[in-house]
Every structure is written in C-alpha cells, then in structure tokens.
Amino acid sequence: MIQFDTVHKRFPNGTTAVDDLSLDLPEGGVTVLVGSSGCGKTTTLRMINRMVDPTSGTIRVGGRDVLDQDAAELRRSIGYVIQQSGLFPHRTVLDNVATVPLLLGWGRRKARARAAELLDTVGLSPDAGKRYPHQLSGGQQQRVGVARALAADPPVLLMDEPFGAVDPVVRTQLQDELLRLQEELGKTIVFVTHDIDEAVRLGDRIAVFRTGGRLVQCAPPAELLARPVDDFVADFLGAERGLKLLSLTTLAGVPQGPAPDGGRWTLALDSARKPLAWHDTETNVRTPLRALRDGDSLLAALNESIAAPGGLVARVDSTGVLTGVSSRDDIHTHAGAAHAQAALTGNAPSAPTGPGPGEGAPAKDAAA
Numbered sequence: 001m002i003q004f005d006t007v008h009k010r011f012p013n014g015t016t017a018v019d020d021l022s023l024d025l026p027e028g029g030v031t032v033l034v035g036s037s038g039c040g041k042t043t044t045l046r047m048i049n050r051m052v053d054p055t056s057g058t059i060r061v062g063g064r065d066v067l068d069q070d071a072a073e074l075r076r077s078i079g080y081v082i083q084q085s086g087l088f089p090h091r092t093v094l095d096n097v098a099t100v101p102l103l104l105g106w107g108r109r110k111a112r113a114r115a116a117e118l119l120d121t122v123g124l125s126p127d128a129g130k131r132y133p134h135q136l137s138g139g140q141q142q143r144v145g146v147a148r149a150l151a152a153d154p155p156v157l158l159m160d161e162p163f164g165a166v167d168p169v170v171r172t173q174l175q176d177e178l179l180r181l182q183e184e185l186g187k188t189i190v191f192v193t194h195d196i197d198e199a200v201r202l203g204d205r206i207a208v209f210r211t212g213g214r215l216v217q218c219a220p221p222a223e224l225l226a227r228p229v230d231d232f233v234a235d236f237l238g239a240e241r242g243l244k245l246l247s248l249t250t251l252a253g254v255p256q257g258p259a260p261d262g263g264r265w266t267l268a269l270d271s272a273r274k275p276l277a278w279h280d281t282e283t284n285v286r287t288p289l290r291a292l293r294d295g296d297s298l299l300a301a302l303n304e305s306i307a308a309p310g311g312l313v314a315r316v317d318s319t320g321v322l323t324g325v326s327s328r329d330d331i332h333t334h335a336g337a338a339h340a341q342a343a344l345t346g347n348a349p350s351a352p353t354g355p356g357p358g359e360g361a362p363a364k365d366a367a368a
C-alpha cells in the first residue's frame with residue numbers, strides 16, 4: 001500500500017534525515033516507526049503526505065508516486081494526527097472534525113453530521129462537540145484529533161506520537177480505543193512513537209530506525225522481540241523483551257488439570273462454579289485470585305501463578321466458569337517453548353485476547 005523505494009532525505013543544512021530507505025507498508029496494517037530522537041521517523045512519515053519531499057527515491061501510496069500528485073489534494077486524502085492534536089482553537093470541536101469534509105465540498109449539514117458520528121465513534125459525547133478545544137482534557141483533544149483525521153474516511157492514517165503528551169492511564173485507553181477502531185476500519189496506519197511498549201501493543205510490524213535515518217529492522221513484534229538483528233535493536237527493546245514476548249502469547253496451549261481436592265489450598269467457587277478465592281484449609285484465610293481465560297497472556301498467567309499461594313492458576317471459560325487449573329511449572333515450560341517458536345518462525349504462537357492490568361498485553365487483541 002505504501003512503498004518506500006531507496007528514499008533519501010537530506011535537508012539543505014546538510015542533515016541526512018533518512019538514508020536509503022526501502023520499506024513496504026502493507027495495506028490495512030499498523031506499522032510502527034520507532035527509534036531514538038532524531039533518527040528520521042517524523043521525516044519518514046511526513047514524506048508520505050508530502051509535507052516533506054524526498055531528495056531522491058520514490059514513495060508510492062496505492063501504487064501512485066506521491067510526487068505525481070498535488071500535495072494539498074494528497075494531504076486531504078491521508079489522515080494525519082500529531083501530538084498536540086493540532087486543533088483550531090477558535091472552532092468548536094464539531095467544526096474542527098468537520099474541517100476536511102467541508103474542504104472536500106460535502107456541504108455544512110452533511111459534514112457536521114459526519115463529525116457528530118465520528119465524535120461518537122471515538123467515545124466523545126455530543127456535548128463535547130459544542131465545546132472549544134481548550135475546554136477538553138488532553139486525552140479528549142487527542143480523540144478529537146483522531147476523529148478529525150478519520151473524517152474523510154481516508155484509507156491511510158499517519159500518526160506522529162499522537163499519545164505522547166497524555167498520562168500513562170489515558171494513553172493506554174487511547175491505545176485500546178485506536179485498536180478497537182482499527183478492528184472496525186482496517187486503515188493502513190503508520191504510527192511514530194518513542195515507546196517500545198506502545199509499539200509492541202499497537203504494531204502489526206515495527207520498524208526500528210537508528211541515528212542517521214537508517215532502518216535497522218522491520219518485523220512483526222514477536223519476531224523483533226525473539227530475534228533482534230543486532231545489539232542496537234536488542235538494547236532498544238530493553239532488558240524486558242522476554243516479558244514483552246510473553247505478553248504477546250496466550251495461555252491457551254498450557255495444559256490444565258482438575259482443581260485440587262484436599263491438600264492445603266482449595267478453590268472456593270460460587271454456586272455457578274466461578275472461582276472466588278484460594279482457601280487455606282489450615283488457617284481458614286482466603287486469598288483473592290484472578291481467574292484467567294484462554295485468551296489471556298502467558299505474562300498474566302506467570303504473574304498470577306506467582307501471586308497464587310499454591311502456584312496454581314484458575315482457568316475459566318468465556319462465561320467465567322472454572323475449567324481447571326494450571327501449574328507454574330507448566331506455564332514456565334510453555335513460555336520457554338513459545339520463545340523458541342517465535343525465534344524460529346517470527347510469530348507468537350497465539351496472541352492474547354485481552355489486556356490485564358499492568359501486564360502490557362497488546363491492545364490490538366484487547367479489542368477482540
């Protein structure tokens with residue numbers, strides 16, 4: 001869908017921002033560009049909608065060379081979201097979102113109706129539409145930025161650190177929201193971030209850049225985590241890359257057995273056989289538990305097995321009814337196998353279906 005073919009960008013002051021970039025970004029996928037400050041991510045992004053033109057090489061969107069297209073027209077056909085939302089301060093939120101449809105000649109009523117629909121899509125109330133941008137929180141403003149970028153239903157969405165200025169909790173919500181939207185809309189998204197966790201969570205593919213505008217590796221998250229091509233990528237992914245890989249893998253294949261019958265720890269269940277707590281038969285104390293479904297991540301399972309007094313994880317079906325328990329050893333064994341398989345194939349054996357608190361499960365699956 002978007003192709004970079006030996007693209008080079010050198011600014012007039014002599015800075016090489018992008019060096020010999022060849023990269024294909026698949027249609028309908030989220031490609032995340034990561035790398036340290038100044039490595040050319042934003043320049044790469046802005047060459048797609050001709051806010052910056054390459055010095056040499058070719059960029060094609062939908063098979064057409066961007067340089068053959070009128071820059072203003074091209075920009076209207078590509079959604080663009082930036083960190084400071086870029087909203088017009090003196091226009092209401094609704095009119096901000098209606099901007100591009102109006103420019104495209106939709107007529108005021110249709111453009112506003114579309115804007116109202118989009119505010120709802122990104123989780124904002126009709127009341128928010130009547131306000132001015134400064135009357136919204138940072139997170140809400142970013143939602144408006146996303147709604148505005150989607151207004152003309154562009155096939156391509158460019159997002160430059162869109163959630164960089166909001167606090168971590170709101171950031172996670174916005175990531176979830178984006179993944180939910182993406183499930184529905186299937187846009188081709190190019191997303192720039194400094195944050196590797198965000199990249200793993202959002203990306204179908206992650207492109208790692210290094211200073212001087214050189215692409216070092218582009219791969220699906222599991223492959224990148226399991227097989228970084230060099231020390232630079234490994235360092236960038238951080239010491240926790242094994243854990244991140246576990247957050248991409250589900251519990252589904254881990255064996256389960258019957259809940260313990262007798263012994264010190266027994267499972268307290270409600271009348272519908274939904275697990276309530278671990279019960280210590282010696283002290284009569286109950287320890288709360290988090291029962292896990294097949295779609296939860298191995299990382300969540302490891303966390304739970306460490307928290308659970310007997311090292312067992314209670315497994316439930318989609319309705320929350322007990323299906324069995326898994327041991328910490330079995331989870332460990334599966335984690336090792338998952339790591340080896342990802343290293344071999346580049347794919348996590350199966351991706352989780354829902355994030356747990358603080359476990360960094362990928363929200364693209366959370367939307368499922």
Ligand SMILES: Nc1ncnc2c1ncn2[C@@H]1O[C@H](COP(=O)(O)OP(=O)(O)OP(=O)(O)O)[C@@H](O)[C@H]1O
Binds near residue numbers: 012015016017038040
């Ligand atoms: N208009 C410009 N003129 C000259 N140099 C520029 C210009 N824009 C960017 N650069 C330089 O090009 C290099 C790449 O910048 P770019 O903004 O693409 O990096 P980045 O990876 O997005 O950085 P950050 O993460 O800090 O936003 C940097 O060295 C930057 O200083």
